[in-house]
Amino acid sequence: GAGVSQSPSNKVTEKGKDVELRCDPISGHTALYWYRQSLGQGLEFLIYFQGNSAPDKSGLPSDRFSAERTGGSVSTLTIQRTQQEDSAVYLCASSTGQGVTDTQYFGPGTRLTVL
């Protein structure tokens, strides 16, 4: 079956613009995660959804970052007034949501470059 998909694969934007990143999880997966990975760094947890609700938003770096999920499926991560330090690969993962031992399946990521 289809894996996790993300769009766009690459996004170049100017400082101060807003960007929207999209994640389509594996069908039937109720848990969805957003991470970001800066060059040469590990993954930084941003936010987790169970269904449409996000019980843990502690990882969002600032109030310029927001995320939503609708219909228990597609999720969008929005970054307002982008800054150069926002440049990174943004990864989305999904899992069945049955427990903390679930495997997380990752999408290919969106590479964001802020000029």
Place this chain on the structure above:
Amino acid sequence: RKEVEQDPGPFNVPEGATVAFNCTYSNSASQSFFWYRQDCRKEPKLLMSVYSSGNEDGRFTAQLNRASQYISLLIRDSKLSDSATYLCVVIFTGGFKTIFGAGTRLFVKA
């Protein structure tokens, strides 16, 4: 102190060698543990879960030491295809907050 710490390496080993990586975590309430593998410019993929009793999958063995708060990964008979970054992953009790280590880079040479 980082919540999950790994030696960044790189580890350069010849084919057939045995190599071991350690990872330490700071939150004693951590519940679930994993090793993921990430190839260059690719997304991470699950290598194996780590259980308290230790577990083995072919050439790979994972161990968990809760008392000392560390996780280990042993790779036997290294293959060229094992070259990658190995990410230690911890999930805290009571939630789904997932913490990744920065990764250990492995290069296996012919």
